[in-house]
Amino acid sequence: DVKVTQSSRYLVKRTGEKVFLECVQDMDHENMFWYRQDPGLGLRLIYFSYDVKMKEKGDIPEGYSVSREKKERFSLILESASTNQTSMYLCACRQASVIYGYTFGSGTRLTVV
Amino acid sequence: AQSVAQPEDQVNVAEGNPLTVKCTYSVSGNPYLFWYVQYPNRGLQFLLKYITGDNLVKGSYGFEAEFNKSQTSFHLKKPSALVSDSALYFCAVRAPTGGGNKLTFGTGTQLKVEL
Numbered sequence: 400d401v402k403v404t405q406s407s408r409y410l411v412k413r414t415g416e417k418v419f420l421e422c423v424q425d426m427d428h429e430n431m432f433w434y435r436q437d438p439g440l441g442l443r444l445i446y447f448s449y450d451v452k453m454k455e456k457g458d459i460p461e462g463y464s465v466s467r468e469k470k471e472r473f474s475l476i477l478e479s480a481s482t483n484q485t486s487m488y489l490c491a492c493r494q495a496s497v498i499y500g501y502t503f504g505s506g507t508r509l510t511v512v
Numbered sequence: 513a514q515s516v517a518q519p520e521d522q523v524n525v526a527e528g529n530p531l532t533v534k535c536t537y538s539v540s541g542n543p544y545l546f547w548y549v550q551y552p553n554r555g556l557q558f559l560l561k562y563i564t565g566d567n568l569v570k571g572s573y574g575f576e577a578e579f580n581k582s583q584t585s586f587h588l589k590k591p592s593a594l595v596s597d598s599a600l601y602f603c604a605v606r607a608p609t610g611g612g613n614k615l616t617f618g619t620g621t622q623l624k625v626e627l
Contacts, residue, residue, distance in 0.1 A: 403555070405555075408553075432614065434617075439521075439619060440619060441518075441602065441617045441618055441619035441620050442556075442602065442617040444614055444616075447614055457614065489555055489556065491555075491556075498544065498561075498563050500546050500548075500558045500561055500615075501548075501556075501558070501615060502558070503548075503555035503556040503557070504555050505553075505554055505555045506553070506554065506555050508553070
């Protein structure tokens with residue numbers, strides 16, 4: 400089974416800090432995704448990547464950036480954390496073919512104070 | 513643009529009774545449809561998917577879903593609910609082409625199974 404590991408389960412950061420959320424997958428999957436999950440809003444796509452050094456904006460990219468230097472690792476960066484970025488962040492990966500579903504990490508619950 | 517609606521924020525059912533969690537979608541072309549489950553403080557786990565073929569899809573933990581093209585629905589069902597089925601359920605859709613290579617998720621339905 401594919402395993403997706405998010406480096407932190409819980410994080411507390413201060414407003415204005417630069418925050419890195421790391422995600423690593425142990426299979427050779429091409430596509431990786433970052434979502435945020437908020438009550439009543441479901442999952443919203445922040446960024447995704449379909450190959451090394453490739454990235455595409457999702458539905459809510461403002462205030463975020465990403466990095467994919469290696470195939471197995473996809474990092475989400477909050478350039479200057481704000482309280483409205485307090486959320487659950489979920490990383491996912493998928494094989495190239497669209498018939499496959501996603502495999503999700505356990506999530507990182509980020510609180511910005 | 514593709515979208516998913518889960519009209520119920522919460523569904524309550526007694527253990528042993530059948531359960532249904534509703535999902536309707538909007539997408540151009542034939543949809544790819546998915547159901548995921550999330551337990552507290554965990555990531556989402558894949559339950560089942562519809563890509564093509566038989567409209568009744570069977571998945572993990574005894575769940576099944578029925579694809580209805582005319583009603584643009586993909587409701588999740590289980591004949592006999594368990595307390596351990598209590599969790600948050602998400603429906604997701606994507607178009608077979610285009611759509612930005614991404615799944616669009618619904619807002620989720622909290623299932624509560626009581627003794």
